[in-house]
Amino acid sequence: MVLPLVSRWSARVLWASPGWRRTYTQRACVGLKRLGCPRGVYSPLAHRAYSVVAGGPEVTLTPERYPVQRLPFSTVSEEDLAAFECIIPGRVITDPEQLQTCNVDWLKTVRGCSKVLLRPQTSEEVSQILRHCYKRNLAVNPQGGNTGMVGGSVPVFDEVILSTALMNQVISFHDVSGILVCQAGCVLEELSRYVQERDFIMPLDLGAKGSCHIGGNVATNAGGLRFLRYGSLRGTVLGLEVVLADGTILNCLTSLRKDNTGYDLKQMFIGSEGTLGVITAVSIVCPPRPKAVNVAFLGCPGFAEVLQTFRTCRGMLGEILSAFEFMDTECMQLVGQHLQLTNPVQESPFYVLVETSGSSAGHDAEKLTNVLEQVLNSGLVTDGTMATDQRKVQMLWALRERITEALSRDGYVFKYDLSLPVERLYDLVIDLRTRLGPRAKHVVGYGHLGDGNLHLNVTAEAFSRELLGALEPYVYAWTAEQRGSVSAEHGLGFKKKDVLGYSKPPVAVTLMQQLKAMLDPEGILNPYKTLPAQA
Template identity: 60%
Template sequence: MKRVCTRQFRNLTRLRSFGEVREKISRSINHVCLSRRSFHGSACRLGELELTSVRYPHVQRGKYATLTEKDVDFFQKLLPQRVLQDPSELDGYNIDWMRTVRGNSQMVLRPKTTSEVAEILKYCNERHLAVVPQGGNTGLVGGSVPVFDEIVISTQLMNQIISLDEVSGIVVCQSGCILETLDNYLAERELMMPLDLGAKGSCHIGGNVSTNAGGLRLLRYGSLHGSVLGVEAVLASGEIVDCLSSLRKDNTGYDLKQLFIGSEGTLGMVTSVSILCPRRPKAVNVAFLGVENFEAALQTFQLCKGMLAEILSACEFMDQESMQCIQENLKLTNPIKSYPLYILIETSGSHGSHDEEKLNAFLEAAMGKGIVQDGTIAMDVTQRQNIWGLRERIAEGLLHDGYNYKYDISLPLPKLYEIVEDMRQRLGSKVTRVVSYGHLGDGNLHFNVTTPEYNKEVLGLIEPYIYEWTSQVRGSVSAEHGLGFKKRDCIRYSKEPNAVKMMVKMKKLFDPNGILNPYKTIPL
């Protein structure tokens, strides 16, 4: 990217080498996901983590059967060498990535095909054995791990790309494909996944679909409700529902695939998906900006929407406390001066000089109006990844504080930062830090509080206050993480009673014995 006259941008800094930043910020933006090896490596710490059934004694185990030797024999014959029972192998499947909930499953099943999943669920349904579908286990609300002793059905080995139509850009794959692997495969064909997450190096596309993951570029590419063209899923009875269409238009009857998108494995287990993938942009620019307050952040977003329009692919924000967290805990370096709020803007298009010209005009206008105070623009791919790493690694940095109370809410944009300021006053010195960051482009706030260890008093100050606050401004208690186990009973803050009743009826229709991911999403 050519050098831009500093007189145009006043104190806007363009880094050519990124110097210390390149050295201190990891080249990989996927550290936000810990591997299962990390779980095993910290077994002593994980062994001290309370079981979910102990920490949440109000949740009672359902009337499900327990595993017998006969059950084990059946599964071992169905899945030779693909049944895990060694306690040393089970920790990574029983504990969530946040290390806040811990199940006690005695068995993990690893099917390779839809027919094997069908056999598993048919048998479990007849025996009343509860199950938990699990992908990369990167969820943040306890939805992908057992609460008690449910059997884990892992999609790790269901990782085949079935087909790709390069003309239409439609890929069909099994649910266990890792998001980043899919994106790399598509990149070779000048396509891309419409979804991008900090957890992309570990999360599975089936889990993304089952939770309707939002991600970093929803502003440009929309939600999975629009990108997913077809789904194959297995019901609790073992029946296979094949809605794996690759058509963009099919106006026949009910759109059943939509029921499985975002249902978190409570209605059926997704085994394959068909996804519409956009063309990969030829030109990508990333700017990292500093602003004095949230009003300036909103003005910046409004200005970039108008001036960048069709090339705007992401508009993220993080506050000063987020930056302090990754500086202190991950030793990352802020490439600009310290500001109360930071904004990350990404553009993507097909014509580099055109896009650069538009971005330059936007930055000149933003600084001319005094909205943006400082900033830097990435000069190459590595620098773009490094800047994105500042935003994507906040969740990892928070883990170093101890216990993380994590909230994912959707609010009207003018109210987005009010809850943060309110909660800082409410919690005061009782907590280590209050951090917020998220997707300015779609009103999604990631609100986090940390303490050295789990503190019931702090939790009582946060909940249900944050949910009541969100409900009063007609927001949503879950913008993209789902409800899982932790937020299941909070659904009523965002959905009216008749809607919840209808969901309960649907659950009973699809899963009358309640074996699919029990204790999750749907309130009892």
């Protein structure tokens, strides 16, 4: 049972559906040999078996919805297939049914028509594949767990899909320093489990953990739920191995916390969304597993109170504050309606989830109790509940983590992932509700408040050009006016590549294009993604 903290708090029983798990996806048992699963038993595409993808109406082909022209790449020929088969025998997939899931993104908003999926196991194989594609001028779409939010993870036309799903080996783990070196296709949740057994945790965590790959996380510079405490992958990733467009293997897979020998090349690939190279292995430093974790789930009467609660937490919890997430009442309704999760506290306009992670259960509980007393007594919080044991902690987290899933069940989702000055974070949501009126089914706001990161989502029965027109460029212009970012953590992928200019000046865009030309002169890696098409 979730422990009510003080008597006036809600003591209702929390969970309607008792058997659910923290990770919503039907997580596949991916063949992490050293993580204890024998490889033979997995069906090749099990890791993509989301219920939200399977079934439902066919997703519109990307070029039918978006104005995009195929670039003059070659088309995969029988000879190409034979060459691939030589490099990775038995792992060249051309079966249309198996290809279907890899051609469609998690949100079911874009669809490519690739005819071939390649499943290498080693960097050497990736290198040989790219060498071949480079020579043959074949476009390539690197794919991890395919949980990306911006249409970057699937082909736009017939690009070869290069999946890291079978590159799922832990290479080494140092149990004093906590430095993990692994292949790019390791599933984040598997890695989490692996390092937790050794008394460490992964420095990042996100709702997609059951499916996303560490390589995909690095390629998107994923933020997620622990960013507030453990910072960006730019600090925690120590090394990368990357295969360049022409097949050259760039080995920067060092396991050193500090290394200032020359330019830090790995940084170019972090967040480059598969457009500059294919990440094949990652070295990452894991923080020690905290001895005590507490989660409080609180109801706030207004957004001003959410902000004030954050300030109070930051001031009083200091170094043990490990997450501060918020969601509005519409989010709560959606997780209730679509996923049958029950609100553990009184209905409120806003909810926040506060997590502490520390090295002394007693000290942490004392700090958190002081905070909770203060926010309750001052009226910043009207109701709340707290959990310390792992199962209950996960239950509370699910309310926040499964919002993305609930939204995707609500209809077509227009997704915006913005960095904004924290004081103005919620204004845009209110503004849009008025602007869109009944044209939108739901306009919701939630996200990583502690990082100034708003997930603004608008759902509708179906994709609608008119609704899109009401949203864009309005949302981007609004954000730019606040000097915010039009993509805080999801990247630009296919769907946001043309809005780069709202957050970056022309000089920067030109430099990015030069960098792309330097590393991928033929432009075969994830074309139509990240950078606006050149004039």
